[in-house]
Amino acid sequence: MLTIVGELINTSRPAVKEAVINRNKDAIIDLAIRQAEAGATYIDVNCGNMINNEEETMEWLVNTIQSAVEVPLCIDSPSAAALDVGLGLSRYGRPMINSISDEEERFDTVLPLIKKYNAKIVVLCMDSTGMPVTADDRMKVVRQLHKKLNQAGVADDDMYFDPLVKPISSVGTAGIEVLETIRKIKSDYPNVHFMCGLSNISYGLPNRAILNRLFVVQTMTLGMDGYVLDPTNNKTMADIVTAKALLGKDNYCGGYIKAHRSGLLG
Amino acid sequence: MATLQDVSQCVLEGDLDGIKDLVQDLINEGVDPILIINEGLIGGMNIVAPLFKSGEMFVPEVMESADTMNEGMKLVKPLITDEDVPSKGKIIIGTVNGDLHDIGKNLLVMMLESRGYTVIDLGVDVKEEAFTKAVIEHQPNIVGMSSLLTTTMMKIESTIKQLIADGVRDQVKIIVGGAPVTQEFADDVGADGYSDDASTAVELCDRMMEEQCKLQELGV
Incomplete structure (x- = not known):
């Protein structure tokens, strides 16, 4: 089972910010419906750059989205207060929180929210000592966070580790270190899940789409089972459906054939 | 030859x-x-x-x-x-308190150095007081602050306030940047300059240094 978090409802995208400022419900509903129809299993809600009224914006966005679709939400914010508002209003399925890390303040403020809302949690492989570079750096944080979450009663099945994808343009080994991290997490903690945004991998390089698409396939091969992405991008979704079939995770190739009949595969 | x-x-x-x-x-x-x-x-x-x-x-x-x-x-x-060693000017740069992101900052450091500036890179998660300390120690022309997160963006403001409180604000030009930062924000918090990528940040520093030279020639 793959988890696809639709990333389009984010006020750092100018069109969404404008819709939010004008309280244009139709624009937000359109994004929610299109992502749900394209196969999003979660819809991300991020208004972190509305620094003066994030909580109010979160409330409006969550209510607007849920007036049109019944897909669970991934509440995405640097502010624990905004997370609290979004999670409190989530009505369909179990919500997801993006994200917790081992930065002290972040961990302490987000952990109670996981418990309070029985939420699934995106776990960022990062602590207050800085950005990890190697797979080993990441595994140190993974072990620490897994232990702490486990002790707090969070089930492996509810943890979605984000290996922290960085651009290969600035550090050439950024891709391979992520692949190695997935392999290690998969072997040490077989029951946890993964979540990551991919587009960072291609920052600073031309023709970003091809890098993003191949990295989906590479990470899936190592066991990645969750992505934050634009599900209305047919090419990405076609890659995912096809990779699933090739990896033996598509019974009777049913998903692949269905995608063919719907025209997704081109 | x-x-x-x-x-x-x-x-x-x-x-x-x-x-x-x-x-x-x-x-x-x-x-x-x-x-x-x-x-x-x-x-x-x-x-x-x-x-x-x-x-x-x-x-x-x-x-x-x-x-x-x-x-x-x-x-x-x-x-x-x-x-x-010819230097176009001295610049202190850092990612603000609570923020660990440095890809953009590192790119700017590299481009400033290649332009001939002396750059003192304070790294990431730089506390407000550390900026002051560095200004006193290194006497730079320009101080650059970066923040990638909306949560830490406010630390740009508190750092500038700290520089004011410590009486060193007016010795330097302050430039700010990072994904959530805008020109409007830069104006609000009292920065002297903003740019949205590394190349224009270098041009911004060039302009600031030219201005400083002119003022010096005029004896201001």
């Missing part, structure tokens, strides 16, 4: 192997080391910068060019004293 133009071409191409022989040849020919730096090595980066800005060159190529320049610098630097 090697020429200064060969050196800048070599930097442009990011030819890490070729640069050493080329620079050594020029040194052996008796070419002024300062000239090798300014017109050869930095000269090469001055060709790279606009190509990067216009999208014809990409981040890894710029890094390769900068590394090539630095390889050449290693040979030239021992031949001159620190005072001889």
Whole structure:
């Protein structure tokens, strides 16, 4: 089972910010419906750059989205207060929180929210000592966070580790270190899940789409089972459906054939 | 015979192997080391910068060019004293308190150095007081602050307030940047400049230094 978090409802995208400022419900509903129809299993809600009224914006966005679709939400914010508002209003399925890390303040403020809302949690492989570079750096944080979450009663099945994808343009080994991290997490903690945004991998390089698409396939091969992405991008979704079939995770190739009949595969 | 133009071409191409022989040849020919730096090595980066800005060159190529320049610098630097090293100005830069993101900042550091600035990189998660301390210690012309998160963006404001409280604000120009930062925000928190990418940030520093020079000439 793959988890696809639709990333389009984010006020750092100018069109969404404008819709939010004008309280244009139709624009937000359109994004929610299109992502749900394209196969999003979660819809991300991020208004972190509305620094003066994030909580109010979160409330409006969550209510607007849920007036049109019944897909669970991934509440995405640097502010624990905004997370609290979004999670409190989530009505369909179990919500997801993006994200917790081992930065002290972040961990302490987000952990109670996981418990309070029985939420699934995106776990960022990062602590207050800085950005990890190697797979080993990441595994140190993974072990620490897994232990702490486990002790707090969070089930492996509810943890979605984000290996922290960085651009290969600035550090050439950024891709391979992520692949190695997935392999290690998969072997040490077989029951946890993964979540990551991919587009960072291609920052600073031309023709970003091809890098993003191949990295989906590479990470899936190592066991990645969750992505934050634009599900209305047919090419990405076609890659995912096809990779699933090739990896033996598509019974009777049913998903692949269905995608063919719907025209997704081109 | 090697020429200064060969050196800048070599930097442009990011030819890490070729640069050493080329620079050594020029040194052996008796070419002024300062000239090798300014017109050869930095000269090469001055060709790279606009190509990067216009999208014809990409981040890894710029890094390769900068590394090539630095390889050449290693040979030239021992031949001159620190005072001889031409500097366009001194810049302190850091990612603000609570923020660990440094990809953009590092890119800017590299581009400023290749433009001929002396850069003191304070790293990430730089506390407000650490900026003050660095200003007092290094007496820079410009202080740069970066923040990638909306949560830490406010630390730009608190850092500027700290600089004011410590009485060092007016000694420096302050420039700010990072994904959530806007010109409007920069104006609100009382920064002197904002740019949305590394190339324009270098141009911004150039303009600020030119202004400072003019003011000095006028005796202000």
